[in-house]
Amino acid sequence: MSLESDVRVRRGGFELTAQLSVAGGETVAVLGPNGAGKTTLLRALAGLVPVEGRVMLDGEVLDDSASHKHVPTERRRVGLVFQDHVLFPHMTVLENVAFGLRAQRIHDPRTAARSWLESAGLGEKASAMPRELSGGQAQRVALLRTLATEPRLLLLDEPLSALDVSVRAEVRRDLAKQLAGFAGVRVLVTHDPVEAMALADRLVVIEAGKVVQTGRPADVTARPRSRFVADLAGVNLLRGQAHGDHIRLAGGTEIAAAEAGQGDVFAVIHPRAVALYLSKPAGTPRNVWQGNADGVDVQGDRVRVRVSGSVPIVAEVTPSAVRELGLEAGAQVWVSVKATEVSVYPA
């Protein structure tokens, strides 16, 4: 079981091009900011929007614009789970789960649906109407309704983002458990990095209709290739031309970096490696510049300070450091970063 797709979707002024290959049993998370084209990609795979290119599932052609082949959604055996459950409001929970089984002309769909519900611990909700369920229960029923049809490809469109934070963790655990027992191909769309890290084997980052990065979650966050991923990972991302021991940034500023190499590069600086001083520091650090503390953001026992200047950067310091420095929005500070703390990789 595997998915091979190379599609282009045009909608109005928006264009999405994406190549996506997923193996059976693998969970790929499609990550990206709002409007990047994540949901469009999912809808393309489901056959709900016309595509140029090819979609192949398990060796079967689902879409091929070259030979004008298109398998309609209802015959693809793909499962689609929406952000907000989309349970049929006029049917009981049992009838909702039985719908797909009925469509497959399974003998006695209601009994089969009931055993699916019972296996997930939702048996007592069988005769409830969707509006009587909590958000978490409704989403679990929606997932079950899809899994009951035994799809070859499971498409999850932000399955947790409509839920309250309090139940999200619980439903995520349930989802992880259900996914583990599912043999088909799994594609999860999300803009929540926690969701992606918890559920995915591989990340595909989409921005403005294009795949900008793909890889294992740890690799992607270690070497961000876009602002979006850098923000997810909580690190500073710079881009410039490397010249041996320094990088010339777009604005002309130079940053010293150990073993920067040559050519177009990305540089990552972890906020913890950024030190702040009230007066110009003397001594070893080779990158020192002056800036203004623009924003101070307390996150638990760490404080993130946004500093504007020739190189806008985020520093992470302790609350006591904030007090000692008398940091407040607008305060002038000196920024210092050791050359060895700048990690560089080719763009």
Place this chain on the structure above:
Amino acid sequence: MSRARVPLTLGVLAGAGLLLFLLPLLGLVVRAPWGQLGAALVAPATSTALTLSLVCSLLATAASLVMGIPLALVLSRTTGVTRRLLRALTTLPMVLPPVVGGVALLLAFGRRGLVGEALNQAFGLQIPFTTAAAVMAETFVAMPFLVITVEGGLRSLDPRFEEAARALGGTSWMVFLRVTVPLLRPAIFSGAVLCWARALGEFGATIAFAGNFPGRTQTVPLAVYLALETSGPEGAIVLSLILLVVSVAILVGLRDRWLGTP
């Protein structure tokens, strides 16, 4: 919640509008020969017209449901020029004077009509001036109300319900019958009520296409008109009141059955 006040001028205009509705109704009730009502109701002529009216209007509503819901579905799935064309065609009977509609029906289905002549020659079928013609005339005039209402319902329906049903493997029939139609129930109900009310009150197209034959094509509105012309307002008032009471009663009865308690 505190809302913006209605300006005085608008309030006065609204009142004038309400009076225009209320006064004729009041006139009907005040001038009604209440003592004769019971007798009039069981009088053969009245009950014949009333039965015919109910049968024809309900058949017209049924025909409108059978053809109108699919038409609304087609209309909601088309775009651009096709949609504008179909929409114009569907709404035409709403803006056309009903008498003109009746004449047009005659030209199409009459003995020498576009289709009527062929039907007559092939099957010996004659539609005009039959009960079937009355039903057709009412359907012609009333179906647009159903189509427009159901189409509105379809357009405001969250498309993801149908998408979810398709992804679960539902064929187009299954999606239509088990998801689309049940979700459209309120729109279908209000469309059917509008359609039925329009069919019940139909006069112009019916008299032109079906004529005024008691027991066959003479529905209550036609009988009211005839009574007004021949025997003065008394007979007309009785029939009008009956039509009013029957429509209100059916409306209330159906609403509870169809929409249930929310």
